[in-house]
Amino acid sequence: CLLYAAPLPPTQQNSTENGSRKITGIVKDEKGMPLPGVNVVVAGTHTGTITDVNGSFSLTLPADKTALEFSFIGYQSQKIFAAGKSRLNVQMTPEARKLDEVVVIGYGTQKAKDLTGAIESVSSKDFQKAPVANAEELISNKISGVQVLPSSGQPGAGSSILIRGGASLSASLDPLIVIDGMPLEGWDSGPGMLSQLNPNDIATFTVLKDASAAAIYGSRASNGVILITTKEGVKGAPKISFSENTEVSDLRKEISVLSATQYRNVINNLGLTTVTPVGNASTDWQKEIFQTALSTSYNLSVGGKVKALPYYASTSYTDQNGILKTGNYKRITGMLNLNPTFFTDHLKVTISVKGSYEKQRIANQNAIWVAAEYDPTQPVYTSDQTYGGYYQYTQYASNPAVTISNPVSMIDQVHSYSSTIRSIGNIHLDYKVHFLPDLHINVNAGYDASRATSSYWTPANYFADNVAGGYNNQADPASKVFNTVFESYANYAKELPSLLSKIDLTGGYSYNNFLSTYYYYPTYNQAGTQLSQYGYPSTSGYGMDQPSHSIISFYGRLNYTFDQKYLLTASIRDDGSSRFAPSHRWGIFPSAALAWKMKDENFLKNNRVISDLKLRLSYGVTGQQDGLANYMHVPVYTAASTLYQYYIGNTAYTTIWPSVYNPDVKWEQTATANAGVDYGFLEHRITGSLDVYKRETKDLLQTVIVPLGYTFSSTMTRNIGTMENDGVEFLIKAVPVQTKNFTWNISYNFAYNQNKITHLNYTTDNGLSLSSDDRLVNTVGYSRDTYYLYHQVYDKNGMPVEGQVVDANHDGVISASDRYLTNKSAVPKYLMGFNTSFQYKRWTLGIAMHSDLGNYIYYQPTNSTIAITGWNTSENMSTLYYKTHFSQSSSYENYSDLYLQNASFLKCDNINLGYDFGNIIRDSHVSLRLSASVQNVFTITKFTGQDPETNSGYQNTYPIPRTFSLGLNLNF
Amino acid sequence: CTSDLNKMPTNGITNSEQYSTVAGYKQSLVSLFSNLAYNNFLRYYWEMQEYPTDEAVGTWDDDGNTGEYHKLDWSADLTAINNLYTVVMTNITYCNNFINEASDANVAKRGFTGTDAATIKQYLAEAKFLRAYFYWIMMDEYANPPFATEQTLGQSNPTQIKRDALFDWIEAQLKSIDTDLPDPKTNEWGLPDKAAEWSLLARMYLNASVYTDTARYTDAITYCNKVINAGYSLEPCYNWLMLGDNYKNTNEFIFTINYKNSMETWGGTNFLSLGAAGVPSTVNGLSSSWGEFRTTSALVNLFPSTDTLTDKRAEFWTTGQTLDITSISSQTDGYSFYKYRNVDRSGQAIVQNNSYGNLSDIDFPVFRLAEIYLIYAEAVLRGGSGGSMSTALSYINQLRGRAYANNPQSTAGNITLSQLTLNFILDERARELYWEAQRRTDLVRYNKLTTADYLWPWKGNVAAGKAVDSKYNIFPIPTSDLLANPNLTQNTGY
Incomplete structure (x- = not known):
């Protein structure tokens, strides 16, 4: 100043x-x-x-x-x-681009300039400006090496988050998420986990990427840690904020299939008799099931301080319609944060309670692929009311399982609902000891509780369920979750001026318990006859199940600063998990990091070009136990449902089964070495960071094929091998223009990650036995999820030859050994994010884009071949038919590299335009901002399917819509 | 404060709890036998035994591309081949687990004595019988399977056992449990007795030259005699055999897989009833018909006519079906059979205790007396001693008496001694045992499955039929297990 x-x-x-x-x-x-x-x-x-x-x-x-x-x-x-x-x-000095910002780290905070690890923090002012439905989208494409992957276009579905490509093969790739000190792991991790949060309540996202930053979370930190803080009240008059947002979404691209006319022409040209005679109608089944969907959301918050009590409270309401007809999602959230202090600031108390209620009708997603396959020459409705007036392939009425149902009936007649009420709350006490103010004692206790219901029914005249007389299953409650955490830690910070040193010690204990309860109910038909005892389909012999697991941890951390320039962080965590047998129960996860604030050295201190320069080095070990079953090391018997009883004479016996167990399963461990530099130039007009890392995960957990006869299943979860991830991450932010009326901001991030499996314990390195999918294999020397396919045979004109693949080993037989490792993987090698914003007087314009490169998708439309020879039904064809002229499917074709496509893409995530009216009432503090935005604007890709963005190797079923929105913000 | 890390599932019980009572042992034993009825075991086994032969073709490439079976042109990648392999090996593993729990040491350790200990010893024998039966299937289909026992369970990857060594092991196992198994016809319906063990031995000895290159026809006759002398007799009517109330066939059935229509599976006998193409629900006693399998004209030609006027076993369904098969995937090409019907002896459909209306009450006879008669006759014809041609002829004529006159004592269908040849036996087996999952084994034993010696429509995937490579007499070890288990090597030719 x-x-x-x-x-x-x-x-x-x-x-x-x-x-x-x-x-x-x-x-x-x-x-x-x-x-x-x-x-x-x-x-x-x-x-x-x-x-x-x-x-x-x-x-x-x-x-x-x-x-x-x-x-x-x-x-x-x-x-x-x-x-x-x-x-x-x-x-006033603008908040100096992070340097003095306080960043939340595990069990404490630290000034950004004193960080030693690869940590990136995004606060509310840098969030995506376009309205988002789910909290994780706030940081999409903002952080290098962090992928926010939309999992589905279903309203409320949310996205999965992937940091540095994930450290595991199949255990879990989800980072640990901690909200206001409450770890959310253990239940419903992955996509949708944050869906019950109101994005407007979030103040900061902090991503702990390297091991030194994350290792304080030990066994759950291998995939990185995301710390989320919510807003707090600030001193001054109450600030009230209201916003409203209206969205219109539509399908960006249909699956490309033949029109009715094209279909009739193909059939006629081939002179084929179809299983169902060609009709006279012209139906675009995809048009029939998709809609332009309207959604609205409202948000109201108030924050301020009453005497010594800062408070922040909010409520929101969201009503989203899906682009798949009948799909609807409603959410109400409420939150209260209180941050009182007592004993002249010696005791800081944080109380945070969040609540949400979600209710949705889930549209039947199976209708999506059926719509692409259903005969376009048949009408939607008929005069016959037997099946509710919907056209159906009635010749299979006695056994509809052998055919497909009219997709419109699948949408209209399948009624699936669910609701969830959830609350997350915690109280955190931070006591600065009266006689020793350098010592803080912290206690944090919290819960994450929810209760869900579900309802599923179909009418008796629904074609697919007609034989049974319809279905009705009501589950209230369907499940309950009660997760608890209790943590206690002490922190001692002391400056030792005589030694030019500062030490900061933290040590603590943590207890997490995860308890879920699932309830199973009978399914009835519409006449009230019980169809099954515990749900449908049912394999359980029990009316409920109550899985639980716990983690108990001890941890410590030392931060040491010498001469304000040389920083050392060392941490250790000892975790015990109930998921492992006693002999493997505990795992130790250490880390260490060094940082050198070069800018503060004399030789740079007065340099006018370089405004910040810091070097970082770190090494650490983190663990993984998520994705494992709770009781895998315990040999137990469970009973099968009464549907699977067996009769000896006339006596029925309930059957019992020993479960697969593996007492040898132990922690997956990831060792990460990271080197990074944080830089700033020209008085911070240009800032950023560059990191390189090497990460080795050993004892990879994966459910793999085991030799038959070894245990009660052909698959079992084992520690199977070692994998490496090497990568580079680069971030640059610049303010190219900054004048009184015009500001231009740019940020760009780039990440390269090379994934390689280096060792497998149980098999030879052909890797096939590790495949979770026939086409995607995990093999030594290759990236995880590498495609393993046949070479397609092409004729001299370059046309693929039907049913012919290359007999690579020339043994005269086509077998799996003729397939080859394509060196192409479902996982992208390069990720880029680009954001820019322009501010001219009261106008703002923002554009966000991101790009994945080097990722492949196996895109074989299920109806890629002319399915006239199909089984019990006439199926429409993909327009791919015009390129292949294939007339029937062959089993080899399902593994042909013909269908492997490069799915690299550049996506424009959103363009948003805002106008700030400022104070709209004289002498008041009522300000208004209006904004308009488009999301999922365009995608540039060679991929021929609907959406190239996925990490699974196959495109998502429910496409992500394009959304136009208008928003209003009022602040008082 | 770390004791919270010891957790147990809510719905699980430990093995010490399960095996604390004799009833617990019984429940676990019955669970092993339920594996015969569930997990599509019968369906996969039946498809493997019937589709490669003249007895059946399938409309759909079902259950892992079973269409490849009829072509006699499969590879180790075929999912269908892996399906049966996986189910049977898994069932063997469950048996191994029970055999461990029922070991003398564990029984003694858990404090069982006297009658309780003896009962558990009987259960142990019954489990060993079941395991031997599953291993016989592995030996018959895959020749050289992995050899998992109670010792290797959870300890080491199974090693591979050669076909002839496995033959010796199964034989020894069966003989070792002879004293502990109940006497013939004294065990509960659905659990094996001595006669079941003898029947399996007889079947194995008949095929011994296929498995070991050493003929054992005399042994086959010995064990047939043991069964026959145990008091079994043919049921009077052939068309009673595969009905919904066939639990009444206690005279003839030696060991069965039991079904009740409260049991939810589409891989048991309802598959055989529903699957027969063209047979309407008014006939099969179920709510629908699937149009799945038909038979070739080669089988039709073995019968005097396509109706039951002469041979009552000729339960052909011809309505809407053509005799010849133009397209294998056309459900109207080829006759089918209405042999399996979920009706009682009076023709009434069994009342369904489920909402699907298509579950089955038809028990599947794994062994029945008719097969024992046929084994006896064939073994005698092939030179085994301990039997006689005249007895063989009388057994065959009992089958024919029932076939022609619903009376085993009738002479209506009698043949003469000179007509009793090996080829006649093979044909008679087809007439008597068609669609009972026997045919592939029979054709292999007669060296007719792959050779030009016997052609049927679409054998080798050509309409007239053609010879195929002899490697198709056995199935390959599925690729997935070959990759998972480094102890295995592939069967010759694959």
Whole structure:
């Protein structure tokens, strides 16, 4: 901060009798322009004021007070001593692009400039400007090496988050998510886990990428850790914020199949008789099941401080319609954060309670592929009311399982509902010990509780369920979750000026318990006859199940700073998990990191070009136990459902089965070495970081094929091998133009990740036995999920030859050994994110894009071949028919490289335009902002399917829609 | 405060709890036998025994591309081949687990004595019989399967056993349990007795030269005699055999897989009833018909006519079906049979205790007396001693008496001694045992499955039929297990 006005002569001092005096002044921004709305508070009190439109303020300073605090969003707060002054001119400094920002780390906070690990934090001002339905989308394409992958276009579905490509083969790739100190792992991790949160409540996302940062979370940190904080009340008058958003979504691209006319032509040209005679109708089945969907959301929040009690409360309502007809998702959320302090700031208490209620009708997604296959020459409706008036392949009425149903009937007549009520809450006490203020003792206790219901029914005249007389299954409750956490840790921070040192020690204990309860109910038909005892389909012999697991941990961390330039962090965590046999139960996860703040060295201190330079080095070990079954090491018997009883004579016996168990399963461990540099140039107009890392995961957990006869199944979860990830991450942010009226921001991030399996324990390295899918295999020397396919045979004109693949080993037989490792994987090698924003006076324009390169998708439309020879039904064909002219499917064709496509893409995620009206009512603080945006704007790709974005190797069933939205923001 | 890390599933019980009572042992034993009825075991086995032969073709490439079976042109990748392999090996593993739990040491350790200990010893013998039966299937289909026992369970990857060594092992196993198994016809319906063990031995000895290159016809006759002398007799009517109330066939059935229509599976005898193409629900006693399998004209030609006027076993369904097969995937090409019907002896459909209306009450006879008669006759014809041609002829004529006159004592269908040849036996087996999952084994034993000696429509995937490579007499070890288990080597030719 700069004080640029000299104090006025004492004679002009405007004192009063009790010693208090009036102070006036002007607050300006970094360009010297007056800054209205700045909070000016007498330090140590709750009295204060706000600067007016000219940046001027005026207040009375009590005699016993000497300082004023100035704060404004986006700027560094500052405390200025006013001793002997009656006029203060203050210049605010923009929140210096992270450097002084306090970043949440595991079990504590740290100044960004003192970080030693690869940590990136995004706060609310940098979130995606377009309205988002799910919290994780706030940071999509904002952070290098972090993929936010939309899992489905279904309303409320959410996205999965992948950090540095994930460290596991199949155990889990989901990072640990900690919200306000509450770890959410253990239940419903992965896509949708954050769906019950209101995105507007979130203040910061912090991503711990390397091992030194994450290792404090030990066994759950291999895939990285995401720390989320929610908003807190700030001092000053209550701030009320209201926003409303209206969206219209539509299908961006249909699956490319023949039209009715094309279909009739193909059939006629081939002279074929179809299983179902060609009809006269022209139906675009995809049009029939998709719709343009309208969604709205409202959000209201209030934050402020009542005496010593900062508070923040919010509520929101979302009503989303799916582009697949009948799909609807409603969500109500509420949140309250209280941050009181006691005993003159010795005890800080944080109480946070979040609640949500979701209710949805889930549209039948199977209708999507059926719509692509259903005969386009048949009508949607018929006069015959036997099946509710829907056209059906009635010749299979006695056994509809052998055919497919009219997709419109699948949408209209399948009624699937669910609802979830969930609350996450915790209380955190931070006690600064009275006789030893360097010591803080923290206690954190919290819960994550939910209750879900489901309802599924079909009418008796629904073609597919007609034989049974319809279905009806009501589950209330369907499941309950009660997860608890209790943590206690102490922190001791001490400056040792004589040694030029600062130490900061943390040590603690953590207890997590995860408890779910599932309830199973009978299924009835519409006449009320019980069809099955416990749900449909049912294999359980029990009316309920209550799986549970716990993790108990001890951890410690040392931060040591020498001469304010040399930083050391070391941490260790000892985790015990109930998921492992006693002999493998505990795992130790250490880490260490060094950082050197080069900028603070004499040789750079006065350099005007380089404004920041820090080198970082770290190494650490993290673990993984997510994705494992809870009781895998325990040999037990379970009973089968009464549907699977067996009769000896006339006596029915309930059958019992030993489960597959493996007492040898142990922790998956990932060792990561990371080297990075944080840089800033030209007074931070350009900032960023560069990281390189090497990550080795050993004892990979995967469910693999085991020799038959070894145990009760052909598959079993084992520690199967070792995998490496090597990568580079680069981030640059720049402000190319910054003038009074116009600001232009750019940020770009790039990540390269090379994944390679280096060792497999149980098999030869052909890898086939490790495949979770026939086409995707995990093999030594190759990336995980590498395609293993036949070479397609082409004729001299370059046309693929039907049913012919290359007999690579020339043994005259086509067998799996003729397939080859394509060296092409479902996992992208390069990820890029690009964001830019323009601010001109009151206008803002933002564009966000991202790109995945080097990823492949096996795109074989199920009806890629002319399916006239299909089984019990006439199926429409993919337009791929015109390229292949295949007339029947062959088993080899399902593994032909003909269908492997490069799915690299560039996606424009959103374009948003906003206008800030400022104060819309004279002499008030009511400000208005309007915005318009388009999401999923366009995709540039050679991939011929609907959407190339996926990590599974196959395109998502439910396509991500394109969305247009209009939003309104009111702040008082 | 780390004791919370010891957790047990809510719905699981430990083996010490399960095996604390004799009833617990019984429940576990019955669970092993339920594996015969579930997991599509019968369906996969039946498809493997019937589709490669003249007895059946399938409309759909079902259950892992079973269409390849009829072509006699499969590879180790074929899912269908892996299906049966996986189910049977898994069933063997369950048996191994029970055999461990029922070992003398464990029984003694758990404090069982006297009658309780003796009962568990009988259960142990019954489990060993079941395991021997599953291993016989592995030996017959895959020749050299992995050899998993109670000792290797959870300890080591099974090693591969050669076909002849496995033959010796099964033979020894069966003989070792002879004293512990109940006497013929004294065990509960669905559990094996001595006669079941003897029947399996007889069947194995008949095929011994296929498995070991050493003929054992005399042994086959010995064990047939043991069964026949145990008091079995033919049921009077052939068309009673595969009905919904065939639990009444206690005179003839030696060991069965039991079904009740409260049991939910489409891989048991309802598959055989529903699957027969063209047979309407009014005939099969079920709510529908699947149009799945038909037979070739080669089988039709073995019968005097396509109706039951002469030979009552000729239960052909011809309505809407053509005799010849133009397209294998056309459900109307080829006659089918209405042999399996979920009706009682009076023709009434069995009342369905389920919402599907198509589950079955038809028990599947794994061994029945008719087969024992046929084994006896064939073994005598092939030179085994301990039997006689005249006795063989009388057994065959009992089968024919029943076939022609619903009376085993009738002479209506009698043949003469000179007509009793090996080829006649093979044909008679087809007439008597068609669609009972016997045919592939029979054709292999007669060296007719792959050779030009016997052609049927679409054998080798040509309409007239053609010879194929002799490697198709056995199935390959499925690729997945070959890759998972480094101890295995592939069968010759694959």
